[in-house]
Amino acid sequence: MRCGRSVNRDFPEVFVTDWCFWPLYDALNFRVIPPWLRPLTTTVVATLWHTYVSVTAARPSVARIEPAVSGNEKDTVRVEPEADSGV
Numbered sequence: 001m002r003c004g005r006s007v008n009r010d011f012p013e014v015f016v017t018d019w020c021f022w023p024l025y026d027a028l029n030f031r032v033i034p035p036w037l038r039p040l041t042t043t044v045v046a047t048l049w050h051t052y053v054s055v056t057a058a059r060p061s062v063a064r065i066e067p068a069v070s071g072n073e074k075d076t077v078r079v080e081p082e083a084d085s086g087v
Contacts, residue, residue, distance in 0.1 A: 010056050010059075014053055021049065029042065
């Protein structure tokens with residue numbers, strides 16, 4: 001369950017960042033970096049990318065404020081993220 005919530009929460013941000021990051025790197029890679037250095041630079045950049053994805057996935061969920069069921073605008077309820085069951 002935790003993994004599914006994490007993927008649903010983080011996927012849009014990671015997907016957009018992916019589409020901004022990798023095409024730019026590929027363009028630079030094939031225009032600027034000599035062929036003999038491409039495997040090394042790709043390894044370094046991929047390691048940075050995986051670090052970004054890991055940090056994004058490890059962020060804690062943020063509690064949100066929702067109106068209470070009573071309908072009174074002054075009544076609000078703090079909704080905490082679901083606790084992990086350890087599985």
